[in-house]
Amino acid sequence: MKRTQVLTLLVAALLGVFAFGASQSAMAELTKPMATISFSGHDAVISDIDYLGKLGDNPDLAMVAEGFLAAATQGKGLDGLDKARPWGVALFPNPTDPTEEPTVVLFIPVTDAKKLLAVLNEAGMETKDGADGAVQIVLPDAPMELHAKQIGTWAFVTNKKDYLGDMPADPLAWLGGTEAKYDIALRVIVQNIPGTLRETFVQQLEFLLQMAAMQSPNQAAAAQMQQVVAQIKRMANELDAVTVGAAINDASGKTYLDVEVTAVSGTETAQDFARVKPAPSRMSGFYVPEATVVIQSVATMSKDEIARAVESVKSAHGQFVEELANQDLPEEQLSKVKKVIGDLVNIATKTIEGGKTDLGASLWLDADKAAVVVGSLIVDGKELEATLKEMVELAVAETPELASMIQLNAAEFEGISLHTFTMPVPPVDERETVVELIGETVEAVVGTSEDAVYVAIGRDAMAKLKAAISGSKSSAGENVLPSRMSLAVTPLVRFIGKVVPNEEAKFQMEMVAGMLEQAGSENHVLMTVEPVANGMRQRIEIEQGILKMLGTMSKMATQGMSPMP
Template sequence: MRVLSDLDAACQILWPRVSMIALSRQYNTPKDVFVSCIFAPSRFSRSAAVAVVALSTFATAQLPLRSVSAQDKQPISAGETVAAPAVTDPVVVVTVGSVNQMTQDLNYLTGALGQPQVGGMFAMMAGTFTQGIDTSQPVGVLVPLVDGAPEPIALIPTADVKTVLKRLEDKTGPADELDDGTLVVAVGANTIFIRQVGNWAVLARNRRVLDQAPADPSSVIAQMGADYDLAVRLDMQQIPNSVREALVAQIRQGFDQAMSQQQGEDAESTRQYAQQSMDQLEQMISQTDDVMFGIDIDSAGKRIVLDGSFTALPGTKLAAMYADQKPIPSAFSMVVRDDAAGYFHFASSISPQAVEDASAGVDSMLKMVGQAFQKSDKLDETEAKNATEVVNRIAELVLATYQDGKVDAGAVLLTDAGSMKFVMGGYVADGAEAAAILQDIASKAEGHSDAPRFEFDRETYNGVKMHLIAADVPEKDDEVRKIFGDTVRVHIGTADKAVYVALGDQSVPLMKELIDSAATPSASAATELARFEINLMPILQYTQSVEANDGISSMIDALSRADDPGTLRAVSEPIDNGQSTRVVLRDGLLRAIGGAIRQAQAQQMQQQNSGQF
């Protein structure tokens, strides 16, 4: 067990050293950066949203906000010439579902979570503040750039905005009306201009911007407003190059400052990795075309849906990378099954450019790994050398697999009361090398009293050589013993082009089933790049069988009254020049969360009552 723990210690050594460049990969923790360097071909789909949010936030902060002048409040005289502003299409479009839709959806959500009073409060407030508003239509905000500055335009569904303003006079004061019919109200320190356009009211803080509102606002926001309770669409190419370049310059400045603090032998490798990451981020910012995010509380379907999509500018390198990322027939699609407590499946081609970028990133990271190991006070010289060799061989095998131009992998978890089975399998360029790495780990662990026990070539099943790793579970780890017993047994299978893993003896038949299915790759999921699903009920039942818990009992009770087993599902698919992802939280999962909330509230109330005596 010592070599494995040494590798774990090595990872802990690395985390602080990559923390200064974590932002370059847009991950939450340095550990994520270390993992991402190994799986770099998919970095764009993971970092796109974060890069876009950073850019839009920066743009809003950097562009000058236009103040409202007294001239804006005056009517335009006959014959007076006013220069037409330079206006872009909307950079950002935001929609909020209709009041009717939001009320219905929030009533469902709060009821599913066991907090119906919250939905009732929203309905009461909506009735108070929406008099005069068409509650069947969505609300929208468009943000074009006007003479280089963002100018929000709000679209409110009402056929008589004067009546609405009349009801708000106690908060805004009476509205002034200009000669052309434009209304003016003061909201705090801001002046808002309002114009009636058909059955819509158009609001802006700059009078000239009102002319840029669409003649039929519903044609712009109706679809998004009907599909989602809240949706945001960002058109990156409407943001001026100067703004995007300024953002990149500020990020580079931050990197330079971080790199200047790096000392010692690993400073150069850290700098190289940061530079590669910066290049990737700059590509993302300059070549992104459109980003959309939407959330819909689907009361009719009893679920929550989160949709996200990203597209690259046609003709760019980024667009070419996405064009080369396509679903492929999979040898591991068996993991996608209805009786699973959870599964993950990923089968996609990889573009040559992504492989090239991954190779460069891993080379830099491996230099950092070796240098960090050598400087560690947790590893002696021999242990550092052994850990470096193992990490290098694993990285080389992963890169060789990427160079074959595809990723194909799957994992599945099956549970019920008192039983758990977990297996996974994946394509590798050289299964014999995977077995050799495992044997190398075994030889390096030999002689350590706490080392796991290795058994190689125990049998061969359909061309797959079966190996075993067994490790004793310390007595202090009582919860682990309840799951695995006194010994954890991990079965590993290596084939010419695949690696399989089964957790526990009870999972071996399932692994053999996966091996059998791999002989005939399936194209049944040919429209999907990746799929992930968790079903909560079988997991809760298994957890409760291991150790009873009142909170889990409450969740099981709530979940038993739902039409699904508490499903969370995520599916990614390719689209033209990009990728879309849908995440679905079904009714059972929400009700299980509600059960946990009610249990926590009951415990809190019990504690409060106990404290009164």
């Protein structure tokens, strides 16, 4: 299991325990929230809606949104709210008894809290005047009571009325700056979660993983699960904070979702994160921006990651050998297949134990262009070449006609041996679609060198592979991000429209692809991993063309609606 997979599991589990078990916490101060939610403010959100509407030729979208808000509040809108400033929610552990509910504080910028509370009355919530200017809010059909009070230019709403006198002059300090970076963000401050709650989280997660391991007959998988548990135990104590934030049309005009994870300085987890940094890649030519799907990764693995990856390869190998035993192959053939598979596993294991990954890949799904190219560093390319020859001998022995289709050492390019395979497209289902994508002939090329392997399959495979190799050579000294991926949505949607059997789905895909094409060439979803201080940030960015398409769809959805006067 890779670092990003473990982080995803850890973040999901932390947030789940936070929501389920926050009542078990035992911190004592309102200065250290366990978690916060930040909201950039009313005006910022309306501006984002207006931005999306104008992109999609729906300039009234923000007015429609304001109209719905006015209708929901009997025409009062959010009277009394300071619409220009951000607001948020903070969760604090119970200061005296870990079995009691935590303290929740909602803080809202106001010009007049009484006017804003009047809006709640219109929404069916009852308010009662209390002591010292406080107001009790009774939620309909709910046992919880909330208490509100205006202090300066802030209205504080909490489930603990005794704390209303302890509120800070500037509650934005609780948010750690997320209100300025994102339109909306959730931040879990792991180090502010009581140790007992973190222990509960680890115990619950360990139980779930043990149950999953018990269901697996593979001992290697069970061992890998134990390694994951050990790492999560460490990270639960060493993580500093986890932030999930979204921004629309930020200062640079970008729209994205971030997941940022940081560790306590000086810990082993912080050292692991320090490995996530830009580095030179020998496979940058395989990152072709014009392709439909493009991936690149360059990284140095930790000892834990190496151990988990090796266990994963062993587990897959064991499962394959078990399945192979059920194929009723002749003993001699079975022995040869096992040897080839064992050699491949040995190469993969040695490569993993080398501790470095350098991979690039591009996939084209356009009509007349469908192909894939992949390049990766490995530890022993010559051993792979020898194993490839053994695989060819096995295949030809079983299917002699393959001999005329396979050519080992067909060419050499930049010191790389190139081996080719060509065959006519067989009479398969949807053959016409396959031919439209890759042509009448299936073309594949495998390249091997001392420490790398290269693969290309599809239309113009040889030309695409040579171009990627040349591009990699010319940019070999340039630093690249630890991980990056680009997904071109328009050709992907068109491809789905070609291969789905359902006619209605085909029509819908063509309609969406048409809207995307009208929106322009900025139709990518971009995914990157970058280092931050003591941590890493994963970002998913959505380009403007996709937002234009979403704006156009919102116009279709809101046609006939008009904002309230």
